[in-house]
Amino acid sequence: EPEVTQTPSHQVTQMGQEVILRCVPISNHLYFYWYRQILGQKVEFLVSFYNNEISEKSEIFDDQFSVERPDGSNFTLKIRSTKLEDSAMYFCASSWGREGSYEQYFGPGTRLTVT
Amino acid sequence: AQTVTQSQPEMSVQEAETVTLSCTYDTSESDYYLFWYKQPPSRQMILVIRQEAYKQQNATENRFSVNFQKAAKSFSLKISDSQLGDAAMYFCAYRSALTRDDKIIFGKGTRLHILP
Numbered sequence: 001e002p003e004v005t006q007t008p009s010h011q012v013t014q015m016g017q018e019v020i021l022r023c024v025p026i027s028n029h030l031y032f033y034w035y036r037q038i039l040g041q042k043v044e045f046l047v048s049f050y051n052n053e054i055s056e057k058s059e060i061f062d063d064q065f066s067v068e069r070p071d072g073s074n075f076t077l078k079i080r081s082t083k084l085e086d087s088a089m090y091f092c093a094s095s096w097g098r099e100g101s102y103e104q105y106f107g108p109g110t111r112l113t114v115t
Numbered sequence: 116a117q118t119v120t121q122s123q124p125e126m127s128v129q130e131a132e133t134v135t136l137s138c139t140y141d142t143s144e145s146d147y148y149l150f151w152y153k154q155p156p157s158r159q160m161i162l163v164i165r166q167e168a169y170k171q172q173n174a175t176e177n178r179f180s181v182n183f184q185k186a187a188k189s190f191s192l193k194i195s196d197s198q199l200g201d202a203a204m205y206f207c208a209y210r211s212a213l214t215r216d217d218k219i220i221f222g223k224g225t226r227l228h229i230l231p
Contacts, residue, residue, distance in 0.1 A: 004159065033217065042119075043206065045218035056217045091160070100148035100210040101167075104219060106160040 023092030
């Protein structure tokens with residue numbers, strides 16, 4: 001069964017550095033998402049992406065974050081200048097359609113540690 | 116804003132027994148979807164069951180069933196004949212039926228332990 005994959009599984013970076021988290025969505029999916037979960041807190045929506053544009057973003061998704069689909073397979077989340085509070089598990093998801101009836105399939109996550 | 120609350124951080128159940136995980140939510144919308152996701156250790160979240168708010172009938176998927184009480188804004192998950200493979204973190208989640216609203220709103224999760 002097709003799966004969403006994410007790399008790396010764990011990323012350690014120093015405060016102020018740029019990081020890029022990578023995701024390979026399911027191949028025929030059209031909608032892409034990033035969520036994050038700070039340790040002990042809820043999984044929170046960051047951004048959705050369709051047709052090479054951001055469809056929706058949360059308040060968390062400020063100017064230090066960006067997303068890109070650089071080729072036909074990868075979907076990336078870039079954090080320009082990491083802060084300690086960016087330490088979290090980041091989940092990528094994809095779906096075929098946008099409505100709630102279409103399941104969002106999640107990747108295993110990338111644990112980002114900012115020191 | 117919509118919220119989802121899971122009041123049980125952890126639960127344990129004996130193998131083959133039945134367990135119910137609780138979830139409440141708050142919304143002013145009338146049309147929405149509710150979900151239960153399962154996240155095994157070090158694995159991705161997978162959808163266990165989905166309920167459309169406009170449907171009165173409770174959703175079922177094999178050993179998994181929900182008790183959806185729309186007026187009370189309650190959405191519990193019942194797992195029958197618990198198996199060792201059911202051990203995981205379970206997230207209750209909400210999504211608006213509005214097409215322009217992409218986000219899923221999650222609860223904090225309930226960690227379920229299965230005792231052999």
